Amino acid sequence: MGRLVPAVTRALDILELFLDGDGTLSAPDIVRRLQLPRTTVHELVTTLAARKYIVQVQGQPGRYRLGVRPYQLGARYAEQLDLAAEGQQVARTVAETCDETVHVAILEDTDVIYIAKVDSTHAVRMVSAAGRRLPAHCTSVGKMLLASLPEHELAARIPDDAELAGMTPNSITDPAVLREALAEIRQRGIAVESRESNPDVSCVAAPVRDRTGQVVAALSISVPMIRWSEDRLAELQELAVKGAADLSERLGHRSVA
Numbered sequence: 001m002g003r004l005v006p007a008v009t010r011a012l013d014i015l016e017l018f019l020d021g022d023g024t025l026s027a028p029d030i031v032r033r034l035q036l037p038r039t040t041v042h043e044l045v046t047t048l049a050a051r052k053y054i055v056q057v058q059g060q061p062g063r064y065r066l067g068v069r070p071y072q073l074g075a076r077y078a079e080q081l082d083l084a085a086e087g088q089q090v091a092r093t094v095a096e097t098c099d100e101t102v103h104v105a106i107l108e109d110t111d112v113i114y115i116a117k118v119d120s121t122h123a124v125r126m127v128s129a130a131g132r133r134l135p136a137h138c139t140s141v142g143k144m145l146l147a148s149l150p151e152h153e154l155a156a157r158i159p160d161d162a163e164l165a166g167m168t169p170n171s172i173t174d175p176a177v178l179r180e181a182l183a184e185i186r187q188r189g190i191a192v193e194s195r196e197s198n199p200d201v202s203c204v205a206a207p208v209r210d211r212t213g214q215v216v217a218a219l220s221i222s223v224p225m226i227r228w229s230e231d232r233l234a235e236l237q238e239l240a241v242k243g244a245a246d247l248s249e250r251l252g253h254r255s256v257a
Helices: 006-017 027-034 038-050 068-079 083-098 140-147 151-157 175-188 230-250
Strands: 024-026 054-056 063-066 101-108 111-118 133-135 191-194 201-209 215-224
Touching: 006 027, 006 038, 024 027, 027 038, 038 054, 083 101, 083 111, 083 215, 083 230, 101 140, 111 140, 140 175, 140 191, 140 201, 140 215, 201 230, 215 230
Parallel strands: none
Antiparallel strands: 024 063, 054 063, 101 111, 101 215, 111 133, 191 201, 201 215
16 A cells, blocks of 8 residues: 555545534634644645635635535546445455345335345355345345335335235234334334244345435345354344445445434
8 A cells, every 4th residue: 555645635634524514614623623734724725725626605704615526526426336336345345254145135116126145155045146026024124125214105115904925934914013113123223034034044134325315225134043143143233234334335425423
């Protein structure tokens, strides 16, 4: 890895300050928050303004906001995003950490479609494939995605009198029971499925968000019951949340601490 250039690092530090607060800063604000010399800040601010990365706030002399250039760069980045490709990369990283099967899925009507998958290296593992479609209510990714829908949209897709087909004896087939489960998932921010789509497999899933904060996918980790335990569940939940957050960040989402 090459040497970091201090001036570039400081310029980027200044730009990232605009992510917080009301989105405007003065030179003294930057000096105070980054603990940089006033002359250095003045030179960097002048350069950033000349390149249209920041502009002066109208009617507020000495205060700056982000200019058009960061927006243009962000728009170009968004144009190049591919959820499936980004999901495959993140799924690979998660799978390398836990050595279990990792999926990324999206919701279509009342089904989930797996758009990325990385297999476990264990001899005993979940058998599936990218492109496969399953009933959302029988999977952890599906329940995570259903729980993220607005109530009116959920009711339209799964009305109270809906007939929910089961895949195993553990599948939820009653819409009222499903709504209770989704309410708990919504509160916890994570979904767990215990042998509901496969009698020998349990899964945990976390939501993936885009730059607007909308849930657009879910990432899951699937584990055969011979390797499933309460201790493992806690570990996998944490890993699924981290993986989903990493993918969300790739999609432009910025979490609020």
